[in-house]
Amino acid sequence: MHAAILTNFATPKGGAEKVAIESARGLAERGVAVTLIHGVDGPADPMLDHPRIGRVGLSLTDVWERPAWRGAVEGIWSREAARRLDAALAALPDKPDLLHLHQWTRSLSPAVFSVLARQGAPVAVTLHDYFLACPNGVYYRFDKAEPCALRPFSPGCLTAPCDPQSGLHKAVRLVRGFAQYAAILGGFGPRPLHLVHVSDGSRARLEPMLAGGPFCHHRVDNPVRLERAVPADPASGNAIAFVGRFTREKGADLVAQAAHRAGLPSLFIGDGPLADEVRAVPGTEVVGWRPPEEVEALLRRRARTVVAPSRWLETGPLTIYEALAAGIPVIASDRAGAAEKIRDGETGFVTAPDLAALTETFARLKDDALVRRLGQAAHARYWSAPMTLAAHAAALCDLYAGMRYAGMTGTAEAPSFQRSAVM
Structure with missing residues (x-):
């Protein structure tokens, strides 16, 4: 099996990159060939130093480091990110059996959903936050300092002053959200986009928000990269x-x-x-x-x-x-x-x-x-029942097998997969 994992950075800038990098390592140790594709170039985490892990940088720029107007435009839809990702995937000597996206808002933009849909291979997205549904990504009212209770992209959502920075930022994020939905609905159509939830709570909240889309929902714990040791005191x-x-x-x-x-x-x-x-x-x-x-x-x-x-x-x-x-x-x-x-x-x-x-x-x-x-x-x-890297990789391999089976049989969706440690 060959899995392509996509994220913004090759070093942990947050939980999403940390999980993407550790997933790549866990899969490689399990015998899976992995290509990590990251938007922004830079030094790579030592976890990626493995003979079964290849790495491709797209030489993009973090939108947070762009002038405000350009960061806004490229955050909504980066043609350059789409072009470079398309070329990178075409240049791989072995076509990936599946593609797994972890984060896209900092460099890749929603344009990558169109590229991924064209590949023909099954696509998974791990939802480390709420960006697939919520414009500000955290489903939180920064103006009220409380969780949001509005349906994303409803009339109430469109007018709520909930963004942590400004109304202009909210407007840009709304446009990005609409572009994202258009790319997913137009690209995947009847084919499923596999969504991986990292907790029962986030799945319970996100699944109703995304009802009606071409989504198949799954549940896999994030890995914890700690070796067993004597307990602390x-x-x-x-x-x-x-x-x-x-x-x-x-x-x-x-x-x-x-x-x-x-x-x-x-x-x-x-x-x-x-x-x-x-x-x-x-x-x-x-x-x-x-x-x-x-x-x-x-x-x-x-x-x-x-x-x-x-x-x-x-x-x-x-x-x-x-x-x-x-x-x-x-x-x-x-x-x-x-x-x-x-x-x-x-x-x-x-x-x-x-x-x-x-x-x-x-x-x-x-x-x-x-x-x-x-x-x-x-x-x-x-x-x-530890949430080890090996357990995480095993869960992903089970998930990927179900995704590939669904793709080969032409079924509407793979069996919903859940693996979480009971604690």
């Missing part, structure tokens, strides 16, 4: 830990404030627009972005818990799964896909993303015996 840690981009929709401000109110220090790994705000809260330490192995070591040494108090309907934050694998209790928002991997009160806590609820939950973690018990249960439960 979170009771010896002293900090409430947050890992990722410091934004309001991710709840970074809530972590700093609630930890301070609960009388516990907080540790922030990452950066973002709220960096100065969280630094100003007493007891907060910000260490910036760190390599994955350094993040793991920091969490094992310092964290009593890892927190993801998302205000938005987050699909499946990897940091929560990594903490469970290490034996660190987790606290997740009841709006996040990660919450379905937590046994409330047994391996961590599921709570509303508000200051009072988080403060109360953090205060409970002053109890060393409770923290140690939660961590041990988290480790044992995670490793009873």
Whole structure:
């Protein structure tokens, strides 16, 4: 089998690229030939150094680095991205048996859907966010600081001032969304476009939004790239830990404030627009972005818990799964896909993303015996059905086999596939 995996970058700029790169490695280790096609050139992640992985850069530019008007035009529809992808696929010595798209908004644009549809091979898209349905990508009202309740592209959606930047940005994203739908409906027609959901929650929300399109829905867990090790001792840690981009929709401000109110220090790994705000809260330490192995070591040494108090309907934050694998209790928002991997009160806590609820939950973690018990249960439960790279690759191979079978038999869609660890 030969799989072509498409994404914006060959190094992790976010969860989508991280999963795309790790998927490529897992498939290669399973014996699948992989070509990773990335829009923007640059250094490649060492995970891609494998004899069964080929890499093709399209020499495109990140639209965020373009002048605003040009970034808007190319973000809506990049003819150059379509032309270069078409040429790259035609130049491959072995035609891919299937194509798997992970992210397209930063360099590839919706134009790539037309190119992929013309290839004739089955196409999968992993939905790391809501961009296939929602103009701003996170199904969140930034004007109200709450999840959206509008149907995407309904009259209410078209007029809602929900964009995190401006009304002009919203208009551009709406046009991009319409162009995206036109490319999918015009290109795929009766053939299915296979959508891969990374959590039950995101699937339950997205599937109704996309009703009526040529979509076949599947469910596969993201991989967690951690080897099994002795569980951490979170009771010896002293900090409430947050890992990722410091934004309001991710709840970074809530972590700093609630930890301070609960009388516990907080540790922030990452950066973002709220960096100065969280630094100003007493007891907060910000260490910036760190390599994955350094993040793991920091969490094992310092964290009593890892927190993801998302205000938005987050699909499946990897940091929560990594903490469970290490034996660190987790606290997740009841709006996040990660919450379905937590046994409330047994391996961590599921709570509303508000200051009072988080403060109360953090205060409970002053109890060393409770923290140690939660961590041990988290480790044992995670490793009873681990979300390993090998398990992820096996799930993808099963999915790909079903997609190819549907393509060969001419059926309308492949059997809906679901593989997720029960935790």
